[in-house]
Amino acid sequence: MKIMELTELYNQGKKAMLAADYGFFIQGVETGWVLKNNRTVMDSYALRQRAINGPETADTKTTVLEETLLAPVIMSAMTMPIPAMAQNGLFKVSRALKRAGSMMWTGSPMPKELSELVCKGAPHIQSVKCYADREKILRKIEHCREAGVRWVGIEVDTGQGTKVHDRIIASDCRPPSLDFLRKVRDMTPGKLVFKRVLSKEDAALSLEAGADAVMVSNHGAHTIDYLPHPLQVLPEISRVIRGRIPIFVDGGFRRGTDVFKALALGADLVGLGRPVLYGLAADGEEGVFQVINQITLELKRVMVMTGVDCIEKITPDCLLKLGGQ
Numbered sequence: 001m002k003i004m005e006l007t008e009l010y011n012q013g014k015k016a017m018l019a020a021d022y023g024f025f026i027q028g029v030e031t032g033w034v035l036k037n038n039r040t041v042m043d044s045y046a047l048r049q050r051a052i053n054g055p056e057t058a059d060t061k062t063t064v065l066e067e068t069l070l071a072p073v074i075m076s077a078m079t080m081p082i083p084a085m086a087q088n089g090l091f092k093v094s095r096a097l098k099r100a101g102s103m104m105w106t107g108s109p110m111p112k113e114l115s116e117l118v119c120k121g122a123p124h125i126q127s128v129k130c131y132a133d134r135e136k137i138l139r140k141i142e143h144c145r146e147a148g149v150r151w152v153g154i155e156v157d158t159g160q161g162t163k164v165h166d167r168i169i170a171s172d173c174r175p176p177s178l179d180f181l182r183k184v185r186d187m188t189p190g191k192l193v194f195k196r197v198l199s200k201e202d203a204a205l206s207l208e209a210g211a212d213a214v215m216v217s218n219h220g221a222h223t224i225d226y227l228p229h230p231l232q233v234l235p236e237i238s239r240v241i242r243g244r245i246p247i248f249v250d251g252g253f254r255r256g257t258d259v260f261k262a263l264a265l266g267a268d269l270v271g272l273g274r275p276v277l278y279g280l281a282a283d284g285e286e287g288v289f290q291v292i293n294q295i296t297l298e299l300k301r302v303m304v305m306t307g308v309d310c311i312e313k314i315t316p317d318c319l320l321k322l323g324g325q
């Protein structure tokens with residue numbers, strides 16, 4: 001069996017998706033600035049090589065919110081368009097993530113097979129949108145509890161004007177109040193992650209509402225143009241969080257080197273959206289496994305070359321900020 005390396009997997013998967021009806025999901029909002037900026041920010045850091053007295057190997061394992069993963073890399077919230085891309089697509093993705101020692105995060109719509117995914121597949125997170133109908137949110141959280149979901153993600157932004165080019169795909173959402181988020185906290189068994197926090201103010205309110213973790217995310221360029229990349233706001237958010245809860249990031253992370261940069265700048269976990277879809281489109285379950293596995297192996301090589309033998313030792317000193325960015 002020929003194993004495709006990451007660039008080939010991504011190219012093949014992207015081509016297949018763009019040729020299909022659901023291809024528009026992988027594009028960006030309006031002018032496409034967010035997608036461009038994601039890459040520009042990531043490319044504005046280089047790695048500081050440390051060779052002498054360096055470790056011979058490195059351990060990519062990490063434990064976050066009591067879940068041990070082979071590397072700090074998980075799938076970001078997505079359900080659409082996985083069932084349309086492959087028969088039993090959600091199960092294929094879940095099995096691949098489990099084999100790779102990772103975690104699955106599903107979004108909207110909530111999969112009808114949620115409890116089966118939770119019980120047979122990779123550790124599972126389920127997102128709930130901030131619907132204007134607050135009872136609907138509480139019903140969805142109750143459904144997560146019944147399905148045995150251990151982590152729930154509440155999407156604190158409203159996705160207003162969500163569109164991909166000119167296709168409006170927004171749900172009917174309303175901004176949450178601090179009181180409502182506290183209620184969600186009380187209702188949610190297990191861990192509660194606040195997704196799409198992009199400012200120090202929202203980070204402070206997330207702490208106040210009792211979040212177990214925040215996911216710093218520009219929603220993969222699916223809401224409005226000119227939202228920053230998570231690495232651009234990570235410093236202000238880290239200053240507020242001060243290590244009290246883990247910080248997750250997603251948006252444009254594609255390689256082990258990208259993941260390393262996020263960890264160096266203070267993230268605890270990195271989410272991948274489109275790469276999981278590309279892996280599935282290019283080579284089914286094996287493709288998804290290869291995406292996570294190759295990123296994990298690349299991260300390990302980068303750690304050895306930068307002189308760190310475990311995740312906790314990756315610090316800002318491992319990076320070089322390039323000029324002019």
Ligand SMILES: Cc1cc2nc3c(=O)[nH]c(=O)nc-3n(C[C@H](O)[C@H](O)[C@H](O)COP(=O)(O)O)c2cc1C
Pocket residue numbers: 025026076077078079080081106107108109127155195217218219220221222250251252253271272273274275
């Ligand atoms: C097809 C697709 C569907 C998505 N659905 C959701 C969703 O239901 N809920 C959510 O919070 N984010 C959703 N997202 C955003 C992702 O969770 C994630 O934030 C983003 O894709 C990360 O960027 P990346 O694709 O560049 O890795 C979706 C993204 C894509 C590409």
